[in-house]
Amino acid sequence: MDNNNKIINDIDAIPSLVQSKRQIDRYNLDIDAQAILVASRLMAAGAKLGHASEIHFSRFGLSTGRYRLLADLEDNEGEELPSQLAEHLGVTRATVTGLIDILERDGLVSRRTSSDDGRQRTVILTEKGAKKLREMAPEHFARLEAMVGLLNIDERSVFLDLLDRVTQGISALTGELGSKPKGNISNE
């Protein structure tokens, strides 16, 4: 027998409203249980999506980060500095170095030292890298489209709007307590 604990991730413990309510009641907090439910569900969805994304890209021998790096290179005429890549992807330079290491090992990108600034190392999308993107595009985009297939056009617009505002709200987790995120408040 190989792996006996494979089903676990499919059960997907999604948080319920009862659960949220119980947690709040336990400490007599003046908090809206539904708000907590939304937050919990979004966290669960984010984790699930992240995991699914890794599985998706691993089919093409890539990780989420390495695919995003390749796609960004393609969007910039196949040539960028590591620091630009880090900014575009929203990760640190250290992470970019690691991503490039593996992509270079696999021949999908190459590094070249810049002529005008000896500190810079230009990252170049190789023909093999471009081919990889070309080959995976149909399936990749079809799957992404299928993912939101249960929403119709109008619902997608609404979802985008709401998601955008919740995304702004994420700073409430990391920022000053009580400081409101910038943006128009449609509440209260």
Added chain:
Amino acid sequence: MDNNNKIINDIDAIPSLVQSKRQIDRYNLDIDAQAILVASRLMAAGAKLGHASEIHFSRFGLSTGRYRLLADLEDNEGEELPSQLAEHLGVTRATVTGLIDILERDGLVSRRTSSDDGRQRTVILTEKGAKKLREMAPEHFARLEAMVGLLNIDERSVFLDLLDRVTQGISALTGELGSKPKGNISNE
């Protein structure tokens, strides 16, 4: 000077519609650009939230996973088997072992070998663990509530509904190509 690349994560490269359109056009695919935008934004939001969550919990000396484990224990009279925890949290038993190791080291939970089945090890929420949850609850829930503060009550309901359907759609990334996720389709 300590860290010169700290600002990077605040810029937050959010994907744009133009970007999605360009990628699709490049390969002449018959794909709805807005669908791709929704998928990309959700991925970005998920990653951002995951990161913010770790920062949030690290203020209390916990990680996201370790907090969820403690909260689940509290929800089950402070006593559970590792396998139950794994199922509730949606992670593997190996991961649970690691979470417990650190929580036990910090005195927030303890392990006890079961009397009726020698293979089982009951995990118990200690008084210190319960106190930790009690102390962090007000700030924790206040921050979660603030996160969705830019949505009013009605919008939260709508968001929950849409998010739920998109979450179902995530299986399109990992499952058979062309297989539709179960659930009522409000589209087409």
Added chain:
DNA sequence: GAGATATAATTAGGCACCTAACTATATAAG
């Protein structure tokens, strides 16, 4: 032009989570 300082990329080491292999106990079959 020498020394301080800024910047680009990398290396070193850490955490969360994973899969696969292993250990120990329990149970079923001959």
Added chain:
DNA sequence: CTTATATAGTTAGGTGCCTAATTATATCTC
């Protein structure tokens, strides 16, 4: 009762991402 098999938990090793420290180059100031 012994051998095979299932199950609970752990260990070993890998990936993705992080922060902090390091190396190498460029620039600014005297």
